[in-house]
Amino acid sequence: xxxxxxxxxxxxxxxxxxxxxxxxxxxxxxxxxxxxxxxxxxxxxxxxxxxxxxxxxxxxxxxxxxxxxxxxxxxxxxxxxxxxxxxxxxxxxxxxxxxxxxxxxxxxxxxxxxxxxxxxxxxxxxxxxxxxxxxxxxxxxxxxxxxxxxxxxxxxxxxxxxxxxxxxxxxxxxxxxxxxxxxxxxxxxxxxxxxxxxxxxxxxxxxxxxxxxxxxxxxxxxxxxxxxxxxxxxxxxxxxxxxxxxxxxxxxxxxxxxxxxxxxxxxxxxxxxxxxxxxxxxx
Numbered sequence: 001x002x003x004x005x006x007x008x009x010x011x012x013x014x015x016x017x018x019x020x021x022x023x024x025x026x027x028x029x030x031x032x033x034x035x036x037x038x039x040x041x042x043x044x045x046x047x048x049x050x051x052x053x054x055x056x057x058x059x060x061x062x063x064x065x066x067x068x069x070x071x072x073x074x075x076x077x078x079x080x081x082x083x084x085x086x087x088x089x090x091x092x093x094x095x096x097x098x099x100x101x102x103x104x105x106x107x108x109x110x111x112x113x114x115x116x117x118x119x120x121x122x123x124x125x126x127x128x129x130x131x132x133x134x135x136x137x138x139x140x141x142x143x144x145x146x147x148x149x150x151x152x153x154x155x156x157x158x159x160x161x162x163x164x165x166x167x168x169x170x171x172x173x174x175x176x177x178x179x180x181x182x183x184x185x186x187x188x189x190x191x192x193x194x195x196x197x198x199x200x201x202x203x204x205x206x207x208x209x210x211x212x213x214x215x216x217x218x219x220x221x222x223x224x225x226x227x228x229x230x231x232x233x234x235x236x237x238x239x240x241x242x243x244x245x246x247x248x249x250x251x252x253x254x255x256x257x258x259x260x261x262x263x264x265x266x267x268x269x270x271x272x273x274x275x276x277x278x279x280x281x282x283x
Contacts, residue, residue, distance in 0.1 A: 005089040005101070006128065006166070009279040010253050012208070012246030013050030013058040013093075015267040019259060019278045020048050026062055030269030036060045036073030045070070051079065051093035052133070052170075052209065052246055061098055063091045069100060079111035094131030094169070101129045107138055117149030132169030132207070139167050145176060155187030170207035170245075177205045183214060193225030204281075208245030215243045221252060231263030242281045253278055 009020040016030030016037055024044045028037035036050075036058045047063040051073065059073030059080055067087045071080035077096040085108060090101040097111030097118060105125045109118035117136050123146055128139040135149030135156055143163045147156040153172045161184055166177040173187030173194055181201045185194035191210045199222055204215040211225030211232055219239045223232035229248045237260060242253040249263030249270055257278045261270035 007047040007063070007090070007282055008049060008242070008244070009047065009281055010242055010244045010251050010259060011048045011050035011060070011093075012206075012244040012249055012251050012269070013052055013060065014247045015264070015269050016050060016058060016060070017246070017249070017251060017259075017261065017269045017272060018048045018050050018060055019272070019275055020045055020062075022257070022277045022279050024065070026060075027275065028060060029271050031058070031267040034058065034074040038072045039070075042070055047091060049091045049093040049098075050244075050246070051095060051098070059093060059098070061091045061093045063088055067103070069098075071098065077112040081110050090129060092129050092131040094136065095133040097131055097136070099129045099131045099136055101126055105141070109136060115150045119148045128167060130167040130169040130174075130207075132174065133171045133209070135169060135174070137167045137169050137174060139164055143179070147174065153188035157186050158184075166205055168205045168207035168212075168245075170212070171209040173207065173210075173212070175205050175207050175212055177202055177214075181217070183212075185212060191226035195224045196222075204243060206243045206245040206250070208250065209247040211245060211248075211250070213243045213245050213250055215240055215252075219255070223250065229264035233262050253280065255280070 011018040026039040044065045045062040049061040051059040057074035062070040069082040087103045088100040092099045107120040107123045126138045130137040138146040145158040163179040164176040168175045176184045183196040202214040206213040214222040221234040240252040244251040252260045259272040
């Protein structure tokens with residue numbers, strides 16, 4: 001049985017990092033050119049998402065306890081126009097796009113739709129969503145997946161997937177966690193970001209622009225893909241309970257509510273060593 005409505009408490013955007021605290025407030029570090037870190041006034045938040053991108057700008061999404069959604073940051077394509085959303089149980093943010101899962105299993109999306117990445121109105125019986133740069137993933141309660149958007153590199157070729165319990169989407173690749181702890185991946189593999197066939201004992205996944213992260217049941221972390229900024233240097237991590245991946249940085253939430261980060265830190269997006277009291281993932 002798929003776990004219902006996972007709540008992400010850490011999120012990694014293009015060049016910023018977001019953390020949900022135990023008291024329902026949110027903290028953020030990194031690039032704030034478009035106000036994507038202006039979350040200090042948020043209250044009653046139960047999940048966060050950060051718009052990732054292979055290039056450019058970003059926004060931040062917060063899911064409130066009453067099922068409404070807050071948004072700050074880049075809004076050129078109306079990706080922050082979520083004020084009318086209701087009954088939302090999970091949120092995801094892609095490049096120029098925001099996706100919301102509703103309590104009735106339907107999905108809403110706003111933002112850039114040039115390649116059909118927002119065409120989710122017909123989706124039903126969904127239990128999770130993921131947003132890549134140009135494609136959107138929906139996980140159904142029967143363990144299969146739906147995808148809309150750009151398929152230039154086969155990143156939407158998931159029709160054969162079964163027993164999927166979680167999904168993640170990067171720039172041009174898609175990752176699925178299976179109920180047996182193995183992982184499937186499709187799409188661009190230029191940086192070996194899809195080389196996950198040997199992974200075992202995985203309990204959570206994350207996809208950066210060109211890298212893939214797997215959280216193991218023993219609290220350690222696996223990583224494959226682009227490592228130019230050291231974003232895959234996670235072999236020493238321990239006691240991790242959640243992972244997130246941005247364009248070129250990777251986050252790990254530890255069981256004590258602190259956060260570790262590796263990778264590109266040009267904008268201070270990895271400056272999380274002082275963070276305390278970050279919520280552990282709840283379902």
